Amino acid sequence: MLITELDHGTLAANAGIRLDRDAVEAFEARLRGRLLQPQRDGYDDARRLWNGMIDKRPRLIARCKGTADVIAAVRFARTHGLAVAVRGGGHNVAGLASIDDGIVIDLSEMNGVHVDPERRVVRAEGGATIGDLDHETQAFGYAVPMGVVSETGIAGLTLSGGIGWLRNKHGLSCDALIAADVVTSDGQRVRASETENSDLLWGLRGGGGAFGVVTALEYRLHALGPDVMFAFVLYPRERATEILRAYRDYVERAPDEVSSIAALGMVPDEPSFPEAFHHAPHVMLAAMYAGDPEDGRRALEPLRAFGESLLDASDVMPYTQAQRVLDQDYPNGRRYYWTSTYLHGLDDAVIADLIESAEEAPSRLSTVDVWPMGGAVRRVEPGATAFGPRSAPYLLGIEANWDDPAMDEENLRWGRTWLKRMQRFGGGIYLNFPGFPDDEGVASEALFGQNRERLVDLKTTYDPESLFRTNHGVEPRAASMVRERLR
Numbered sequence: 466m467l468i469t470e471l472d473h474g475t476l477a478a479n480a481g482i483r484l485d486r487d488a489v490e491a492f493e494a495r496l497r498g499r500l501l502q503p504q505r506d507g508y509d510d511a512r513r514l515w516n517g518m519i520d521k522r523p524r525l526i527a528r529c530k531g532t533a534d535v536i537a538a539v540r541f542a543r544t545h546g547l548a549v550a551v552r553g554g555g556h557n558v559a560g561l562a563s564i565d566d567g568i569v570i571d572l573s574e575m576n577g578v579h580v581d582p583e584r585r586v587v588r589a590e591g592g593a594t595i596g597d598l599d600h601e602t603q604a605f606g607y608a609v610p611m612g613v614v615s616e617t618g619i620a621g622l623t624l625s626g627g628i629g630w631l632r633n634k635h636g637l638s639c640d641a642l643i644a645a646d647v648v649t650s651d652g653q654r655v656r657a658s659e660t661e662n663s664d665l666l667w668g669l670r671g672g673g674g675a676f677g678v679v680t681a682l683e684y685r686l687h688a689l690g691p692d693v694m695f696a697f698v699l700y701p702r703e704r705a706t707e708i709l710r711a712y713r714d715y716v717e718r719a720p721d722e723v724s725s726i727a728a729l730g731m732v733p734d735e736p737s738f739p740e741a742f743h744h745a746p747h748v749m750l751a752a753m754y755a756g757d758p759e760d761g762r763r764a765l766e767p768l769r770a771f772g773e774s775l776l777d778a779s780d781v782m783p784y785t786q787a788q789r790v791l792d793q794d795y796p797n798g799r800r801y802y803w804t805s806t807y808l809h810g811l812d813d814a815v816i817a818d819l820i821e822s823a824e825e826a827p828s829r830l831s832t833v834d835v836w837p838m839g840g841a842v843r844r845v846e847p848g849a850t851a852f853g854p855r856s857a858p859y860l861l862g863i864e865a866n867w868d869d870p871a872m873d874e875e876n877l878r879w880g881r882t883w884l885k886r887m888q889r890f891g892g893g894i895y896l897n898f899p900g901f902p903d904d905e906g907v908a909s910e911a912l913f914g915q916n917r918e919r920l921v922d923l924k925t926t927y928d929p930e931s932l933f934r935t936n937h938g939v940e941p942r943a944a945s946m947v948r949e950r951l952r
């Protein structure tokens with residue numbers, strides 16, 4: 466009996482592929498984890514991603530419990546010609562953790578984390594979240610530079626870079642990656658480190674992924690915590706020009722210990738914010754000091770002194786608490802479209818457009834975010850890791866966030882229009898805030914700059930038939946082109 470016809474109703478995109486029921490059952494029997502299929506219990510929950518805009522229907526979802534399950538799933542996919550998507554934390558805004566009519570290798574239950582304090586290394590499974598990692602590393606007084614929302618998966622984040630509250634002091638998440646275990650498209654597990662398959666490690670450091678299933682990641686640890694100084698100040702939007710100028714002057718002189726974000730949005734109507742300010746347009750300044758909390762109190766003081774604020778929740782707090790400050794703003798299932806570009810500076814013309822873009826946002830949940838990129842991020846040579854651009858001093862994130870599906874078009878238009886407008890002040894895209902796959906420029910040659918050719922070589926070596934399809938525009942060379950190059 467053919468599963469395709471039995472469970473899926475119609476033969477859809479991947480159509481030519483027919484899955485034999487006995488083969489699927491034999492595959493299921495080989496797994497320690499669950500195999501989820503359409504019209505069976507748990508399938509609809511399992512296919513759901515963080516972004517409510519994404520609605521994909523994979524043929525199979527293999528919820529793996531360990532490397533053996535991953536190997537079995539890759540071999541099954543290869544034998545049956547099914548394209549693969551890998552799910553780590555499921556938080557990719559573009560929905561790359563799933564695939565219509567293919568197989569999802571779901572690592573959400575592979576989230577173990579082990580700290581080796583003697584070697585100052587942490588090893589985490591490929592489905593671990595930032596919260597999982599922080600919980601274990603902080604027990605030993607260590608941290609790894611990660612993102613600013615604790616539910617994000619560490620694997621997806623790292624494979625495309627990873628920017629957060631420690632970036633200026635300790636670099637990107639991918640800079641802290643020292644080794645990984647990867648199940649490649651031939652169903653073999655390989656280790657990538659400085660001494661074994663170092664080309665693969667280079668590619669995993671920010672190259673956008675899709676070289677295989679990363680079952681474990683190892684990171685260098687940095688001493689930090691348990692407490693840090695964290696600044697969180699909301700100023701009224703009507704003073705945005707003055708605040709953003711003062712912020713620019715501050716970040717240009719700030720020490721590497723300070724990593725910050727400025728965002729233009731509206732005060733949420735949540736109990737943690739004074740009711741009088743609910744829905745008030747604001748400029749948010751948030752920053753962490755990666756060092757002694759009392760030094761941090763002094764270093765972050767200027768951010769709190771740009772005149773009267775709507776709210777100032779800055780304080781010394783546990784690092785794990787600071788890592789969750791923004792969690793509540795990003796619930797599962799809301800509709801999201803996030804895009805980005807790098808900025809050459811934050812001059813008055815840029816500031817004027819930032820303010821105008823925020824004022825035009827159709828949803829009061831949306832924000833326009835400025836991430837200063839300095840210190841350790843910019844000290845790494847551009848070719849030293851696969852992560853592309855490192856020279857721009859600012860990253861702009863345009864976050865359209867909304868609830869009503871009837872507003873989809875308006876919100877997408879706002880994000881895309883402003884991306885185009887702001888690109889005249891810089892260019893490129895940060896792959897963790899990539900827009901949607903069919904957006905102009907997302908698969909462009911320019912994404913990885915000088916690193917692109919090397920990434921194509923890696924893809925050709927480790928995934929010549931493109932079993933892993935869900936990355937951004939890095940395709941294996943056609944066999945003939947490989948021959949041409951080797952001649």
Ligand SMILES: Cc1cc2nc3c(=O)[nH]c(=O)nc-3n(C[C@H](O)[C@H](O)[C@H](O)COP(=O)(O)OP(=O)(O)OC[C@H]3O[C@@H](n4cnc5c(N)ncnc54)[C@H](O)[C@@H]3O)c2cc1C
Nearest residue numbers: 553554555556557561562591612613618620621622628679
């Ligand atoms: C609320 C929120 C906050 C965010 N904050 C930040 C931030 O502060 N800084 C930042 O840099 N980014 C941030 N991001 C962006 C985030 O880094 C990306 O969305 C990233 O892709 C999420 O990784 P994931 O593992 O959760 O995603 P998934 O959706 O599971 O996967 C993302 C991509 O990586 C691949 N992948 C995932 N796991 C593996 C694996 N183990 N092996 C091989 N491939 C894998 C997937 O196939 C997919 O292509 C945020 C995203 C959200 C939703």
